[in-house]
Amino acid sequence: MKTLLDRTLTEHIRALEAREYSSLELTRAYLDRIEEIDSEIGAYLFVNTDEALKQAVASDLRRRRGDTRSILDGIPYGAKDNLCTKGIPTTCGSRYLEHYVPPYSATVIERLAAAGCVFLGKLNMDEFAMGSTTEHSAFHPTKNPHDPTCSPGGSSGGSAAALAANEAVFTLGSDTGGSIRQPASHCGAVGIKPTYGSVSRYGLCAFASSLEQIGPLTRTVSENATILSFLQGQDPRDATSRSAPVDSREHTIALHTLRIGLPRELFSKDIAPEVRSRALDAAHMLEKLGALVEEVSLPSLTYAAPxxxxxxxxxxxxxxxxxxxxxxxxxxxxxxxxxxxxxxxxxxxxxxxxxxxxxxxxxxxSRDRYDEYYKKAFRAKLLIQAEMTSCFANCHLLLSPTAFTSAPQLGIRESDPAAIHRRDLCTVPANLAGIPALTVPFGKDCCGLPIGVQLMGPLWSEPLLYKVGEELERIRAKEWGGR
Amino acid sequence: MELNLDFPKLARLAQLSFSQEEESALRKDLMRIADFAREVSELPDEANSLRAEGICLLREDRVGSCLSPCDILAAAPAHEKGMITVPSVMEDSHEDPS
Incomplete structure (x- = not known):
């Protein structure tokens, strides 16, 4: 029998509406779970216990009065610790901000508060979002709930691990070069890097402003779409934010007319065979359902990692x-x-x-190196954007592995830092091109660790990514009973 | 490739200081990463003709609400009489102006 914590967001929404249990009971269940397991996992840097209980009581009161704020009213969630939270410590995983308490909240935190969500606390991360294992947190590493000897990935490792350990209904992360998608892939979660500008970054501690976006991590694709709909939209406090074009919301393509490209450059021989196989399995299974799958080449991706x-x-x-x-x-x-x-x-x-x-x-x-490095990289970014735009004239979306491997062991110190950055190859193109990218769990490796498959589409194609992502979930459920 | 690197100058520009041991480890890392990053120099010529689309991201210059001085001071590491304090920028003059 399913416990309270095993239920999906949709089930919680229905149960709260039906008064099957209260937000206070649900919030207590999550706080108890955090108390029980987080000393082992290390997903949280701050647990908002007292305030979360107050918020849950207020939500239950609104529900009794019949004035709930949204379908998310009373749902408990956690947020990466680089999102400012008024009156609550925000450290960015750094000693520099160890005692910093912001005087304002990020727009996404305000939007979820306005929707009635209950805020459980702040989640661990690599310092200032720089890293891919969460071992670069100044406070403690986070462990992967699927195997505590492994990393949950990073930099949003706390967000992905909290979800996998049932320590929140959903979480928020930020993605500068894969920091939502890679940990989601390692922890068996669904994660999206939305279109650049679709979610306000006001109150997100900036790392690389031309590349990063905030996005949700969830257990299922439909939950992810629901949460993103609450985060998206223009915000006067972030000049780069925009509202999605109206027609893109209604953008639907039947599966049998779908054209999927497999970028040759993102199926590198350096990717673990099991991971590559899963992505190819996903493509073949979509092909069986009528999609047209073909290999494409995007030569500019050779430059994506540097x-x-x-x-x-x-x-x-x-x-x-x-x-x-x-x-x-x-x-x-x-x-x-x-x-x-x-x-x-x-x-x-x-x-x-x-x-x-x-x-x-x-x-x-620096003056002597600017032309050689920065200027060239800026042009490479434009080339990648142009090549991806023309690629999407011929195919609706691209499918690839999300990460090079499943979750790596904790404590492995790579001697060559360049080798680490080369492994970001599958995720960084979406940040450079500003396009949306979704990772969906698709099977496990021989050790039982989750593997994710990535879908990338043109600007504002989130509805299509979610639609195909749900199809992958159905295939997974049929083939492996949802594993 | 050997990288001609003025490490002390770079550290000064970045406003960071390093021990000898840290410097020697970082020098090696910088060489490796600079070599990796130099791969962009092989970019095809067509990239030179590409230009970024001109998007104006400036908002209107309009008076709006902002954080209160109290909130800002509460987050500051040191403050006095409603102002953030910093070490002296100018040295005290001991000369008698007369």
Whole structure:
């Protein structure tokens, strides 16, 4: 028999409406679960116990009065710790912001509060979202609930692990180069990097502003679509945010007329055979249902990993310049001049990976290197965008593996940092092109670890990605009983 | 490829300081990553003709609500008399102006 925590978002919505249980009971069940298991998993950095219980009581009161705010009223969720939450610590996984309590909330947090959601707490992450294992959190690593000797991925590792360990109904993450999709893939969750500009980033601690988006992680595809619909929309406080064109919401293509491209460059021989097989299985099964599947080539993706690294490091060095010990966050003690204050505060507050990226970003932007690196990378980004646009003139979406492997073991220290960045190849193209990308769990490897399959589509094609993603879920349920 | 790197200058520009041990480890990493990043220099010529679409992302210059000074000061690491305090930027002058 299903326990309260095994239920899907849709089931919770129905049960709350039917008064089968209250938001307070549901919230208590999740807080109890966090209390029971999180010392082992380490998904949360802050648990909002008292306030969450108050919010649940208020939600139940609204329901009794018949003035619920939305279908999500009373649903408990958690958010990555780089989303500002008024009055609640927001650390970005960094010692620099260890005691920082923001005076305002991110737009996405406000939107979910307006919808009546109950806020459970802040989730662990690689420091300032720089990393892919959550081992770069300054506080503690997070473990993968499917195998605690493995990483949940990153940087939104806490968001993915909390979901897999039943510590929230849904979670929010941010994705600069795959930071929602890769951990979702490693933890058996559904995760989306929405179209650039579709979700306001006001209140998201900026890492690489031209690339990142906020998105939901959920257990099922339809839940993901529901949560995203509450997050999307233009926000005057984020000048890059836009509302989806009206016609894209009604955009539907029948499966038997669907054309799916398999980008040759994203089926590299460096990808684990089991992971590659799952993506090919997904393509063949969609083909059996009538879709036209063909191999496509996007030669510019050869440059995607270095392009991403140059642009993201350059933007990080600029965005993190504000962390100088003056207006908020940490301040080094006993310093008598401003230059030493900036330098010592930053050197004491930032971890190794953040320092490395700031240093490299400074290098790429320096006068002597700008043309050789930054300018070239910027042009490569335009080339990737142009090539993907013309590719989508011939196919409706692209299918590929999400990550190179299933969840890696914790504690493995790679000697070559460039090798780590090459493994972001499948996820970074969507960030560079600004297009939406969805990962859906599709089977497991020989050790029982989840494997995700990625769907990418043109700008504002989220409805189509969700539709095909649901089809993959149905296939998975039929083939492997939902594994 | 050997990278001509003025590490102390780079660290100064990034406003970071490193021990000798950290510097030597980072130098190796920087070489490897710079080599990896240099792959973009092989970009085909067609990329040179591409231009970013001009999108104006500036919002109207209009007075709106903002955070209260109290909230901002509460988040500051040090403040006094309603102002954020920082170490002295100018050295104190000990000369007698007369």
């Amino acid at each position: 392009t991403y690294y140059i642009l993201s490091a350059a933007e990080a060095s600029s965005n993190l310049a504000r962390m100088d010990g003056v207006r908020f966050g940490r301040r080094a003690e006993g310093v008598r001049d401003p230059e030493a204050l900036y330098c010592r505060t930053r050197s004491e507050g930032f971890g190794e990976e953040v320092k490395r990226r700031i240093l490299l970003g400074t290098f790429f932007l």
